[in-house]
Amino acid sequence: MKEFEIAFKIGRPIPEEDLRAAAARALGVKPEKVGRTVIVKRSIDARQDPLYRYRVQAFREGEQYVPYTVAPYQDVHDATPVIVIGAGPAGMFAALKLLQRGLKPIILERGKDVERRKADMARLSTEGILNPDSNYCYGEGGAGAFSDGKLYTRSSKRGDIREVLHQLVAFGASEDILIDAHPHIGTDRLPEIVKNIRRCIEEHGGEYHFDSRVTDIVPGFTVFCGEKEYKASNVILATGHSARDIYEIFEAKGWALEAKGFALGVRVEHPQWMINQIRYHGKYQPEMPTAEYSFVQQVEDRGVFSFCMCPGGILVPSSTEDGTVVLNGMSNAARNSKWANAGVVVQIEPGDQPQEYSGPFALMDYQRDIERAMYNWCREHGAKHPFTAPAQRMKDFCRGIVSKDLPKTSYHPGTLSAPLHELLPEHVSMRLRRALPQVDRQMKGFYTNDALLLGTESRTSSPVRLPRNPETLEHVDVPGLYPCGEGAGYAGGIVSSALDGINCAEKI
Numbered sequence: 156m157k158e159f160e161i162a163f164k165i166g167r168p169i170p171e172e173d174l175r176a177a178a179a180r181a182l183g184v185k186p187e188k189v190g191r192t193v194i195v196k197r198s199i200d201a202r203q204d205p206l207y208r209y210r211v212q213a214f215r216e217g218e219q220y221v222p223y224t225v226a227p228y229q230d231v232h233d234a235t236p237v238i239v240i241g242a243g244p245a246g247m248f249a250a251l252k253l254l255q256r257g258l259k260p261i262i263l264e265r266g267k268d269v270e271r272r273k274a275d276m277a278r279l280s281t282e283g284i285l286n287p288d289s290n291y292c293y294g295e296g297g298a299g300a301f302s303d304g305k306l307y308t309r310s311s312k313r314g315d316i317r318e319v320l321h322q323l324v325a326f327g328a329s330e331d332i333l334i335d336a337h338p339h340i341g342t343d344r345l346p347e348i349v350k351n352i353r354r355c356i357e358e359h360g361g362e363y364h365f366d367s368r369v370t371d372i373v374p375g376f377t378v379f380c381g382e383k384e385y386k387a388s389n390v391i392l393a394t395g396h397s398a399r400d401i402y403e404i405f406e407a408k409g410w411a412l413e414a415k416g417f418a419l420g421v422r423v424e425h426p427q428w429m430i431n432q433i434r435y436h437g438k439y440q441p442e443m444p445t446a447e448y449s450f451v452q453q454v455e456d457r458g459v460f461s462f463c464m465c466p467g468g469i470l471v472p473s474s475t476e477d478g479t480v481v482l483n484g485m486s487n488a489a490r491n492s493k494w495a496n497a498g499v500v501v502q503i504e505p506g507d508q509p510q511e512y513s514g515p516f517a518l519m520d521y522q523r524d525i526e527r528a529m530y531n532w533c534r535e536h537g538a539k540h541p542f543t544a545p546a547q548r549m550k551d552f553c554r555g556i557v558s559k560d561l562p563k564t565s566y567h568p569g570t571l572s573a574p575l576h577e578l579l580p581e582h583v584s585m586r587l588r589r590a591l592p593q594v595d596r597q598m599k600g601f602y603t604n605d606a607l608l609l610g611t612e613s614r615t616s617s618p619v620r621l622p623r624n625p626e627t628l629e630h631v632d633v634p635g636l637y638p639c640g641e642g643a644g645y646a647g648g649i650v651s652s653a654l655d656g657i658n659c660a661e662k663i
């Protein structure tokens with residue numbers, strides 16, 4: 156087998172003869188002696204005329220090709236139970252791994268199943284009624300179910316990403332995710348995949364319990380959801396970065412937790428056509444993938460970076476508590492809305508917060524107070540929808556001017572012109588004001604008053620860590636309890652959380 160690279164125009168079928176001829180050249184044989192070609196990577200090269208660049212494996216005639224296979228799931232109806240708290244990516248992939256290893260996952264999820272959850276999210280967007288157990292972060296599929304479904308991660312050290320991607324394909328995702336450099340699924344496709352994962356887990360003997368918010372964990376283990384209790388010798392705790400009540404249980408029991416850095420800033424929304432123009436250097440054609448961007452800057456010792464960019468997406472209210480304004484973004488598979496949004500955030504380290512915030516909840520409390528300040532400002536200035544976002548045009552923000560008017564936005568609850576530059580803490584605001592004009596050097600046209608900044612992008616990762624034994628992955632104070640995924644502070648994003656779930660299940 157030999158690997159080679161080849162590029163073809165975007166939007167046209169791959170010319171099979173050219174592919175075979177290139178494979179023959181790579182193998183040093185005649186084209187008729189090429190057995191098979193397998194595309195293993197596809198990325199966009201937009202430096203000149205936009206192209207797809209492919210990495211291809213070429214096999215000689217008769218040479219064995221072994222495709223990746225997912226380990227079979229076992230029947231676990233009568234097997235040893237393991238409690239998995241949270242049905243987000245970490246919990247679901249932990250449960251699948253338990254099935255593969257012959258253990259019975261009992262999944263306890265505070266929210267509803269992925270279908271019933273949709274009605275709560277619609278009510279939140281339109282009427283401003285927040286269900287604290289069923290929203291954009293909580294419910295089957297976790298925070299990843301109604302998202303862009305981006306599947307890339309920088310953390311290849313955490314485990315075998317192929318295992319996650321191949322399972323997602325087996326549960327209904329497009330095979331494109333196996334080769335795309337920046338794979339994504341889309342919020343219109345994710346719920347079906349999440350349901351297929353549930354069907355598989357239940358058919359093999361695992362259990363799901365929805366509307367089951369965990370209220371206490373007694374070592375041994377008895378896990379309480381109000382009056383109801385579940386027993387197992389091992390518990391995987393995969394409750395995500397917003398489950399502040401879980402951290403409070405740890406604090407009440409005297410189990411170790413520590414403040415952890417996160418990132419804080421705004422969501423930035425541009426018209427998507429602008430980003431297409433910028434990224435494809437004016438050569439965008441509708442058959443080309445909707446353009447993405449990412450950047451990192453350093454301002455006074457802190458990273459300022461784009462986060463969770465949603466091309467052709469919309470902004471959504473992702474608060475989990477009343478009285479706070481938190482935004483995130485999501486896109487359909489086709490990424491075909493008129494807008495491009497991304498978090499633009501500043502890295503916050505323990506110690507960056509004002510002195511009045513201390514202890515393990517220092518950054519969590521700081522995060523919450525900023526989310527509340529955004530909410531309070533909008534309420535005090537006449538906002539009707541409780542999740543109205545304070546907003547400012549990009550150049551106005553950097554110049555410290557309240558915008559006279561605001562451009563249209565995809566954010567359904569609406570916006571109110573606000574001094575975001577003052578509502579954000581000065582150390583965050585100052586870094587954003589300095590970084591945003593700089594981004595224009597890489598992406599000419601990015602720094603524009605047609606772009607809107609909205610507060611708050613604050614749930615970038617967990618502001619608390621539940622420390623684990625690095626060997627066993629158990630909590631340092633509670634043997635048998637596996638803090639897992641984003642909420643434990645050891646992952647960020649769908650794939651890295653899924654990998655962490657797999658790793659915790661493997662340890663059990």
Ligand SMILES: Cc1cc2nc3c(=O)[nH]c(=O)nc-3n(C[C@H](O)[C@H](O)[C@H](O)COP(=O)(O)OP(=O)(O)OC[C@H]3O[C@@H](n4cnc5c(N)ncnc54)[C@H](O)[C@@H]3O)c2cc1C
Pocket residue numbers: 240241242243244245246263264265266288291292293294295296297298299300301302303304305306307367368369370393394395396397398400401463471473483484485639640641642646647648649650652653
């Ligand atoms: C709108 C949005 C868009 C996003 N887009 C992307 C993206 O495109 N790509 C990407 O990689 N990441 C994205 N993210 C982030 C990503 O979703 C998370 O990093 C990931 O879901 C974390 O996985 P997790 O399983 O650790 O936690 P979560 O997904 O947060 O799941 C935790 C689960 O635990 C449940 N839970 C919490 N407390 C309790 C309790 N007390 N009892 C029982 N259950 C409980 C919750 O209801 C939830 O279902 C997005 C997030 C949001 C909100």
